[in-house]
Amino acid sequence: xxxxxxxxxxxxxxxxxxxxxxxxxxxxxxxxxxxxxxxxxxxxxxxxxxxxxxxxxxxxxxxxxxxxxxxxxxxxxxxxxxxxxxxxxxxxxxxxxxxxxxxxxxxxxxxxxxxxxxxxxxxxxxxxxxxxx
Numbered sequence: 001x002x003x004x005x006x007x008x009x010x011x012x013x014x015x016x017x018x019x020x021x022x023x024x025x026x027x028x029x030x031x032x033x034x035x036x037x038x039x040x041x042x043x044x045x046x047x048x049x050x051x052x053x054x055x056x057x058x059x060x061x062x063x064x065x066x067x068x069x070x071x072x073x074x075x076x077x078x079x080x081x082x083x084x085x086x087x088x089x090x091x092x093x094x095x096x097x098x099x100x101x102x103x104x105x106x107x108x109x110x111x112x113x114x115x116x117x118x119x120x121x122x123x124x125x126x127x128x129x130x131x132x133x
Contacts, residue, residue: 005089009080010109014069018081020089023061029078030066043075050083053102054095060086076105083107 004021027034038044051057062082066074083106087096099106115124122128 005085007081007085007088009077009082009084011073011076011080012069012113014066014073014077016064016066016074016077016081018078018085019063020060020082020085022059025058026061027064028062029064038071038075040071043071047075047078047082049079049103050086050099050106053098054086054090056086056090060089076110080106080109 004019007018007020009016009018029037034047035044038047048057062085064078064081066078069077083099087099087107096107100108117124120128
């Protein structure tokens with residue numbers, strides 16, 4: 001058993017760094033309360049999924065720092081960092097299997113990014129139309 005675990009989660013350009021330690025169950029994101037940072041109820045529930053699946057809600061203090069991305073990708077990065085940290089702090093292979101069975105993106109990073117815009121084009125794939133008449 002480890003006292004403090006530091007893990008990262010990534011989605012698109014959002015990077016979440018989670019610090020998990022034994023405690024009373026406080027959740028802090030960017031020095032704000034968890035409920036105040038994610039105002040949308042869906043985002044709040046999605047970010048808390050790893051805690052609800054594992055049944056460890058209220059046993060660990062979690063402090064998260066998020067940089068970049070939008071709301072949706074930040075939520076995905078947060079849930080991934082929490083899940084990875086919980087797996088490491090408990091040292092449980094059963095918990096890892098439980099996360100992978102529920103949603104693989106809780107442990108494994110999604111490497112998809114937005115395709116870059118090409119030179120002399122208005123979009124990534126759309127080409128300029130030619131008109132000869």
